[in-house]
Each structure stands twice: as structure tokens, then as C-alpha cells.
Amino acid sequence: MIPAGIAPPARFGVGLALVAASVVVLLLVLLSPAAARAEGHEDLRATLDEVRARHDLPALWAGRFHADGRRVFAVSGVRKHGEVDPARPEDLVHIGSCTKAMTAVMIARLWTAGKLSPDTTLAECFPEVRAAEGGALATSRWGSVTIDDLLRHTSGAPANPDWWALHRAHPSDPVAARRGLLEWLLSQPRPAEPGFLYSNAGYALLGHIVESSAGKPWENLVAEEVFQPLGIGTAGFGPLPEEGRAGAWGHVVREEVTEPVRIDNPPPLGPAGRVHLSMEDWSRFVLAFTGARREGDEPRLGVSPRDWARWLAPRDGEHYAGGWGLHERAWGGGRVLSHSGSNTTWTCVAWVAPGRDFCLLGATNSGAPAAAQACDEAVSACLDPRLLPFADTAERR
Numbered sequence: 001m002i003p004a005g006i007a008p009p010a011r012f013g014v015g016l017a018l019v020a021a022s023v024v025v026l027l028l029v030l031l032s033p034a035a036a037r038a039e040g041h042e043d044l045r046a047t048l049d050e051v052r053a054r055h056d057l058p059a060l061w062a063g064r065f066h067a068d069g070r071r072v073f074a075v076s077g078v079r080k081h082g083e084v085d086p087a088r089p090e091d092l093v094h095i096g097s098c099t100k101a102m103t104a105v106m107i108a109r110l111w112t113a114g115k116l117s118p119d120t121t122l123a124e125c126f127p128e129v130r131a132a133e134g135g136a137l138a139t140s141r142w143g144s145v146t147i148d149d150l151l152r153h154t155s156g157a158p159a160n161p162d163w164w165a166l167h168r169a170h171p172s173d174p175v176a177a178r179r180g181l182l183e184w185l186l187s188q189p190r191p192a193e194p195g196f197l198y199s200n201a202g203y204a205l206l207g208h209i210v211e212s213s214a215g216k217p218w219e220n221l222v223a224e225e226v227f228q229p230l231g232i233g234t235a236g237f238g239p240l241p242e243e244g245r246a247g248a249w250g251h252v253v254r255e256e257v258t259e260p261v262r263i264d265n266p267p268p269l270g271p272a273g274r275v276h277l278s279m280e281d282w283s284r285f286v287l288a289f290t291g292a293r294r295e296g297d298e299p300r301l302g303v304s305p306r307d308w309a310r311w312l313a314p315r316d317g318e319h320y321a322g323g324w325g326l327h328e329r330a331w332g333g334g335r336v337l338s339h340s341g342s343n344t345t346w347t348c349v350a351w352v353a354p355g356r357d358f359c360l361l362g363a364t365n366s367g368a369p370a371a372a373q374a375c376d377e378a379v380s381a382c383l384d385p386r387l388l389p390f391a392d393t394a395e396r397r
Contacts, residue, residue, distance in 0.1 A: 041074045047381045048076035055370040058251050058258065059087035060362070062378035064388060065283035067290045067357040072388035073279065079241075079248040079365070081258045091248040092240055093363040094264070094276040095348050096341025100203045101323030102226050102285065103218070103271040104151055106210045108311045108322070109225060109302040115213055118148035118310070122182075125209050129182055137182075141190040147209065149194070150202040151311070152320055156194030157185060157202040167266035175217050177268035178208040196318065200272040203323075207271025218271050229301055230284045235277040239264040240346070240365075242276075250345025251366040258366070265343050273341060279361055282350070286359040289324075289337060289352045312337070324352075331383060332356060340372060347371035349379055 044062065052060040058081045063073030079085045110116040116125075123143035130136050137143050149155035161184050170177040181204055207218040214221055219237055227235045239262045241247030249260040265274050288300060289312075300308055311322040319326050324337035332353035340349040348363040349372070360382050362375035381387075 041072060044072055044381065044387050045074035045076055048074055048378055051374050051377045051381070052076045052364070055368070055374040056258070057364050057366045057368065057371060057374055058260075059091075059248060060364045060374060060378055061087070061089070061091070061093060061279050062362040062375075062382055063279060063283070063360075064379075064382035065287060065359050065361065066391070067287050068391070070388060070391065071283075072382060079246075080260045081249075081251055082260070085246075087248055087365070090278055090280070092234060092236070092242070092276045092278055093248070093282070093348060093365070094240055094250065094341075094343050094346035095273075095282060095350075095363070096343045096346060097200075097273045098282075098339050098341040098348060098350050099271065099273045099275040101289075101339065102222055102275065103203055103207050103210070104311065104323035105301050105303065106218075106221060106225055107147060107151065107206055108307050110210065110213060111307045111311070112299060112302060112304045116147060116209070118146065118151075120147050121145060122205075125212065126182060129179075129186070135186065137186060140186050142185055145190075147206070148315075150199075150206050151322055152315065152318060153196055153198050153202060154194055154318070155199065155202055156191040156197065157199040157205070158188055159198060160200050161185075163266045163269050166268045170268075174219070174267040174270055175208070175211055178204055178211070178218075178271075181205065181268060182208060196320065198320075200269055203272035204269055210271075222271075222275075226285065226301065227281075230281075230288065232277060232281040232284055234281045235275055237267070237270060237274045237276070240276050248365045250343070251368070252345055253366070253368045258368070261345055263345060273343060279363065282361055283359060286350050286352050286361065287357075289354055290357040290359070291354050329353075340375070342367055342371070347375055349375040351379060 048060045048062060057077065059075065059077030059079065061075045063071055065071045073089060075087045075089050077087050079087050121143060122145045123138040126137055145155040161181055166177040166180050169180055181201060210221055211218045236242060240250060249262060251258050251260050312324065314321060314326050324339055327336050327338060328334055329336045333355040336351060336353050338351045344367040346363065346365055347367060350359065350361050352359040360379040362379040364371050364374055
């Protein structure tokens with residue numbers, strides 16, 4: 001049976017502002033009688049055609065990917081509004097805030113290596129940092145912020161600084177810009193009792209912790225520690241299409257007119273939301289969170305089983321950990337992980353059922369208000385067993 005509600009109670013996005021909304025997706029009839037006579041990807045494409053047209057989007061990608069290699073995947077629409085070049089399965093998509101889980105993996109690697117712990121504080125990471133007026137990080141209210149606080153968005157860090165100002169101050173050095181972010185943070189008041197506040201700044205700081213520990217930019221490290229071990233060859237950073245290459249464009253809607261644009265978040269925001277890659281390669285990363293990748297005491301991506309479980313464990317009734325929203329869904333067999341992302345010109349969503357060894361991915365090359373709803377409907381459609389039967393009893397439950 002197809003579930004009636006897949007969307008998370010809160011949407012975790014990127015761009016320059018958090019998209020937070022309560023969205024409930026009531027699935028429509030997924031396949032017309034004519035489409036149901038076809039098989040596999042053609043059936044899904046028929047559904048994506050309908051969803052994309054109804055929400056007036058340039059293109060829509062969606063698929064269900066299983067750890068054993070089975071998949072159903074389709075794409076509908078065009079690479080660029082106003083042109084006829086069709087979108088392709090191998091096109092790169094921008095995953096926005098779904099980058100955060102990659103940064104969290106890199107932090108967890110440092111836990112396993114014994115270089116950091118969840119309780120390591122900003123003051124311990126950066127004992128030399130001082131505010132502009134001379135005050136030390138260690139003596140500020142921010143000094144006691146822990147890595148776990150940053151991972152769970154409970155540090156009190158503001159959602160966003162002026163990212164472009166940081167970039168202009170260090171136009172060719174995102175590492176220096178992220179150090180500037182840390183210095184800027186010291187000038188901000190910290191809530192006396194921080195609660196959950198979704199913070200791009202917090203994840204950019206996590207990236208800076210990683211690069212400061214290793215002596216290499218986060219951009220180089222994520223390629224070495226995440227992309228290469230998983231065989232991800234299409235990943236990059238910045239706007240789409242990549243300079244000098246054909247591909248899908250992002251789009252904005254201004255005064256009800258859809259416009260193709262080639263823009264992205266500024267480089268300092270990288271660890272919080274600047275990765276692009278193919279859907280195939282994205283699935284390689286997300287499937288690392290399924291149970292099928294666990295083999296005894298072997299580390300995953302350099303993270304021990306103990307640290308992997310600790311990193312993603314809920315805390316005190318909270319619903320976010322390690323770059324993922326935490327939810328309970330019957331179709332996922334209980335605990336599932338999800339995240340959405342947008343750089344304001346692309347929108348995406350990812351779901352993973354760790355106990356059932358599959359993930360759902362959806363993306364559209366638009367930052368329109370309807371884009372998030374379309375992605376939710378697209379990944380919901382991917383759960384239809386008529387498209388791809390579930391293989392075992394656990395998956396069918």
C-alpha cells in the first residue's frame with residue numbers, strides 16, 4: 001500500500017533562508033490506465049510528466065534506489081525553460097542542504113580517529129580565535145558550543161550571516177571566509193537557552209572545523225573522504241550547468257515568469273549547501289546510510305559503527321541529527337532519515353529507509369514555490385510497487 005504522507009513535519013532547506021513548512025502529501029492516482037500498461041521507467045515518467053506540468057516546472061528527476069542495485073528512475077521536462085533540449089538521467093542536479101550530511105560524515109570521521117568528540121567545544125577547536133574587539137572565543141558565550149550542538153542545530157548560531165560580504169572579503173579563499181564567519185559569530189548575541197534553530201552558519205563552521213584539523217579546504221577533503229571512496233565522479237561545487245558544459249539550468253520565478261539562471265550560494269557556505277552531482281552518484285552517498293552497508297565492525301566511510309549510531313541518534317525528543325531529519329514512517333519500517341535542499345534555483349528531497357535498504361530521491365531545476373511540493377509528490381510516486389516490486393517481506397510491510 002502506498003503511504004498517504006511522506007513529507008517531513010518540517011522542511012530542512014538551504015538557500016539563504018530556511019524553508020520551514022508543514023507539508024502533507026496526499027497521493028493522487030499515480031498512473032493513468034494507459035500508463036499502467038507500460039512498465040518500469042516509462043510508468044514513472046508518465047507520472048513525473050503530470051506532476052511537472054501541473055506545477056509548471058522545467059524538469060523533474062525522481063527515483064527509488066535499492067542497495068542491491070535495483071532501481072526505478074525517470075526524468076521529465078527540459079534542461080532550460082523556453083528551449084527543447086530534454087533533461088537527461090545523467091544531468092547534474094544541485095542538492096543544496098543535502099550537502100550537510102556529507103559534512104556530518106566528515107566530522108564523524110574525526111570522532112572515530114580520536115581527534116574530536118561530540119563534546120569538543122568551539123573554544124577547544126579554535127583557542128587562538130579572538131573577536132574584533134579583542135575578546136577570546138574561550139571566554140565568550142560561544143566558546144562552550146559543542147560539535148554535537150552544531151550538528152543538531154541547537155547551538156543558537158544564527159541561520160545566516162551576510163554570505164556575500166564574507167565572500168567579498170576573501171574572494172578566492174573560502175577557508176579564510178569561513179574563519180571570518182567564526183569571528184563574526186563572536187559579535188552576535190547567543191540565546192541564554194538555545195533551542196532548535198536551523199543554521200547554515202553552524203554547518204559552515206563544522207566544515208571549518210574539518211578543514212582546520214586537516215589543513216586542507218573542505219572542498220578538497222569532501223572529495224577525498226566522501227566522493228572518492230564511494231566512486232562518485234560527477235560531484236562539484238557551484239552553479240549549474242558547469243562552466244563550458246551542457247546540462248540543466250536552475251530557474252527562478254519573477255513576477256510569474258520562469259527565468260533560467262546560473263547562480264549559486266557563495267563559496268563560504270559550501271559545507272552547508274553547495275554540492276551538485278548526478279542522481280546516480282547522489283544515490284551512492286545516500287545508500288551509505290542503509291543497513292546493507294553495515295558489515296560487522298567495519299567502518300563506513302571511515303566512521304566506526306559505534307560513532308555512526310551515536311551521530312544519528314535522536315536526543316531529548318529532537319528530530320534532527322547528523323545532517324538528517326529523523327522521522328517514523330510505516331513504509332520505511334520505522335526510523336527513516338530525510339532532508340530537503342534548495343539554493344533558490346534548484347529544489348530537492350532525499351529519504352532513506354536504513355532498515356529496508358532503499359532511498360528515494362527527487363529534484364527539480366527550479367526554486368519556484370511549488371517545487372518542494374512537486375519533489376514530494378515525485379518521490380511518493382516512486383514507492384508504488386507497480387513500478388518496481390519490493391524484494392523481501394520487510395520491504396513489503
